[in-house]
Amino acid sequence: MRILMVCLGNICRSPIAEGVLKHKAAESELDWTIDSAGTESYHIGEEPHKFSQKICRQNGINISGQKAMQFSKADFAHYDKIYAMAKDVFTEIKRIGGPDADMSKVDYFLNERIAGSNESVPDPWYGSEDGYIAVYQMIDETCDAIIKRYK
Numbered sequence: 001m002r003i004l005m006v007c008l009g010n011i012c013r014s015p016i017a018e019g020v021l022k023h024k025a026a027e028s029e030l031d032w033t034i035d036s037a038g039t040e041s042y043h044i045g046e047e048p049h050k051f052s053q054k055i056c057r058q059n060g061i062n063i064s065g066q067k068a069m070q071f072s073k074a075d076f077a078h079y080d081k082i083y084a085m086a087k088d089v090f091t092e093i094k095r096i097g098g099p100d101a102d103m104s105k106v107d108y109f110l111n112e113r114i115a116g117s118n119e120s121v122p123d124p125w126y127g128s129e130d131g132y133i134a135v136y137q138m139i140d141e142t143c144d145a146i147i148k149r150y151k
């Protein structure tokens, strides 16, 4: 399984999803490749937001080594599963992929928690630290569901 988590900036939500799923996959001895990317270029090369790093650290997960990357059309060939953290991200993935992209690889991340709900992980970028804690909780539960379903 090659999995890509995608948000807008690749500094708040998808780095947490990458870190948490990597951690859980390792615990379950699953040899999965898990990465993350952003549809926008604003933060390429930056490490995750300090509050994303902090909430992961408080849960025993170190994501400080991650560097923001931009999602590209080539990712459709490289990954089996592409998770959009939100509706605007899903729309951008579809636009970047173009008409011949295999959209069956793309799903809303939160659909692994509640199938077909097409819900978005709220963007914590403009808010306080509490937002990152709430986002972590959602991501943690959803990663548990992914492990349960695919392992």
Ligand code: 4NP
Binding pocket: 007, 008, 009, 010, 011, 012, 013, 014, 038, 042, 123, 124, 125
């Ligand atoms: P993310 O959050 O998509 O979860 O990484 C954001 C980070 C930065 C911006 C927007 C969302 N930005 O506009 O710079």
